[in-house]
Amino acid sequence: MPPQSETVQFVDNKNKTESTTKSTKDTDKPEIWWANAILFISYHLIAVVGAYYYWPNNWRVWMLFYINWQLGTLGITLGYHRLWSHKSYTARMPLRIVLAIMGTMGFQGSIKWWVLRHRLHHRYTDTDSDPYSAHRGLFFSHVGWIFLKSHYPKMENVDQSDLNADPVVRFQHKYFIPMALTYVLLLQPLIGYLWFGDAVSGFIWGGIIGRVAVWHCTFFVNSLAHYLGDQHYTLEVTARGNLILALLTNGEGWHNYHHSFPFDYRNGIRLTDWDPTKWIIYALHTFTNQVPSIRRIPDKDIEKASKRVISHKSGLPVVQVDGEILPVVPKSEVKKIYKDTKCVVIEGYVVNVDKFAEEHPGGEGIFRAYYGGGDCTAGYLKLNRHSEYARSLVEGYRVAKVAAE
Structure with a gap:
């Protein structure tokens, strides 16, 4: 058998x-x-x-x-x-x-x-x-x-x-x-x-x-x-x-x-x-009491793995930011590379908001129009007062740095 x-x-x-x-x-x-x-x-x-x-x-x-x-x-x-x-x-x-x-x-x-x-x-x-x-x-x-x-x-x-x-x-x-x-x-x-x-x-x-x-x-x-x-x-x-x-x-x-x-x-x-x-x-x-414990990989480790893959696939140069290695993406290429993803640009970085968009106090709708690499920096800075924790959360989901042109 x-x-x-x-x-x-x-x-x-x-x-x-x-x-x-x-x-x-x-x-x-x-x-x-x-x-x-x-x-x-x-x-x-x-x-x-x-x-x-x-x-x-x-x-x-x-x-x-x-x-x-x-x-x-x-x-x-x-x-x-x-x-x-x-x-x-x-x-x-x-x-x-x-x-x-x-x-x-x-x-x-x-x-x-x-x-x-x-x-x-x-x-x-x-x-x-x-x-x-x-x-x-x-x-x-x-x-x-x-x-x-x-x-x-x-x-x-x-x-x-x-x-x-x-x-x-x-x-x-x-x-x-x-x-x-x-x-x-x-x-x-x-x-x-x-x-x-x-x-x-x-x-x-x-x-x-x-x-x-x-x-x-x-x-x-x-x-x-x-x-x-x-x-x-x-x-x-x-x-x-x-x-x-x-x-x-x-x-x-x-x-x-x-x-x-x-x-x-x-x-x-x-x-x-x-x-x-x-x-x-x-x-x-x-x-129930039948499964006392479960093992779950921290989100930060998953995000690091995703960033490494994006970097390798893109063949782009990289930069170290706060101990993280991020690919550097030309501004003109952002929407092409991140098309069909839940990535947005915030303050010069491509951020994958997939993990927290639905939990955002303002609702996922504030991101939806910018999915695919759109720049929502203006809304991020002007329309919301973000706590230090919220800003650190965003930093944790950065997947690339946008190169100035």
Whole structure:
């Protein structure tokens, strides 16, 4: 059940991981993992044939598919990814158990198996040691890596001590295969039979097609999220941000930010960014005792990263202002460079007001006419009496200095 390995063993050695395979000989040509390839292809064939012969004739079948798809996807995003891979929040035992069950529904291997490879991906992004490196092509990063037997020499550099110490992770790792098979082969047909009198449709749409949907939505993050979209926070890796992928993956599509700040519980940092995973974590933290703490990157660090990217993209000269490195933008180029952004010019600096415009006492309307690099200095100086704090806030969101011409 992709991606799940029987050839890789994990051995604790002073909080590190060693990776071994049945064949210890390194070869330049990777070995095809036939069992995994056959299983993966068979799943898709069953999905296509099953959809043709058992196309849903009532809303309950569609609902079963949707619920299974979403619960499996959230098991990956909430549990495998943001909790266990990056520890972006803490969770109490009841929630950890629920997330482990939901992660099993994703049918992507155990928590331990998934997390170790994901940590390897972040540590060696876009290199030969990246399990699903984008530099090896779109097909490989999406599903091609599933067809090859696992051999990761640098896995020894990935810490697994926290996973070994977690009883939920240990239990799920030990019993993942029987849990996953029970879910697909027994539970889904049973639900289909009891809910709408059709066990086969329950198996096809809840067990098979639902798993295929979870797989590809997850794999899109490995593949398309490294090819399509914007890079606002780092240019050092291929990761990009993409709204369409965010819609398909419960918020994982804001991938450039995630690779810049992987420990943040958010992937979409703005309130309006589509990131249901973030909203669920925040709601559990705010209204329950199941998420005692969340990790959030300070706005100033995010702004610094954004400034560096703007500077690199522009190829403009830079200047140091109050310890910050800012690109110097010719006045005639400001509106061209900052078109379609919530940036305005205030006292000779380009300021990104996206973070505080809606909270401004005068309302966002005082900025809206100047979005895209317009100069609102006159209004800033004459129409408002700004406190020292307000002025320092503006200084913190400067992204460039405007050069006099």
